């Protein structure tokens with residue numbers, strides 16, 4: 001039997017999906033759990049969540065709900081590609097490093113065309129190089145660019161950078177897809193509207209992450225270019241992504257969007273990352289691997305310092321570029337972050 005004694009309840013900052021469900025999402029789920037409702041998305045919660053997205057994005061987009069980010073990204077990309085097409089992405093992108101080949105699988109073979117980057121951000125120059133690398137029939141035809149906002153490396157594309165990428169896409173006849181597993185955090189950083197961060201600046205399709213934003217499960221796929229959504233419902237069903245009790249995937253979104261929790265949660269997580277960065281800024285031998293722009297902080301520190309930190313019970317990952325990643329979420333506790341900072345300071349002094 002699982003008891004609270006053997007379940008870890010203290011906060012760790014290894015991942016933003018270590019956190020639980022935020023009250024706004026949980027309340028909406030609870031409210032949806034009354035009586036019976038039509039299945040497979042033909043219910044008021046699904047309609048309400050879709051309407052809430054259209055309102056938030058100030059546009060009559062097509063909205064779909066799937067279980068996770070891998071499904072959202074790979075099904076969205078598959079809907080933009082034929083099997084002989086190519087998808088331009090960067091080397092740190094989740095579609096390349098963390099989806100087990102799902103984008104290639106669901107698109108029946110569309111190839112990821114990977115740009116090498118220093119900081120996990122794609123540039124118009126890299127897009128140009130990959131789009132023009134080959135024009136012959138022996139190479140997959142570039143069709144889509146996918147960018148992650150914020151990036152896997154904790155960086156945020158500015159509106160100007162986004163506009164430049166979108167213009168490179170238009171120039172080469174490429175669609176623009178955005179992996180927004182942490183889209184809310186980018187909105188919080190840039191203080192701009194979701195519309196500005198997407199369709200007003202050339203994004204055709206967005207995968208909007210709910211899980212890392214405070215929900216139990218679920219991502220929304222938004223097609224601003226509606227004709228690209230043709231038959232997407234069939235794609236979801238075939239891929240095992242059509243929830244029969246859809247209201248429980250949709251209701252949390254109603255809670256998140258109607259209360260503003262989506263943005264509040266992201267602001268808090270971003271603030272925690274800034275707080276952590278300021279707490280550790282003057283520790284000798286420890287430095288930030290890059291600027292803190294969203295809810296992540298990446299640290300460079302000697303291995304013995306990181307090991308000492310691990311020995312004190314702290315969990316973190318070092319799989320991105322060798323630096324230690326700390327991620328903050330909707331419920332990250334500032335006191336607990338101060339404990340981490342203090343331990344890091346002590347470990348660095350002892351080592």
Ligand SMILES: *Cc1c(COP(=O)(O)O)cnc(C)c1O
Nearest residue numbers: 068069070071094148152179181
């Ligand atoms: C977490 C994450 C996803 C979604 O991952 P799933 O585990 O499939 O839900 C997608 N993209 C990025 C950049 C992520 O960090």
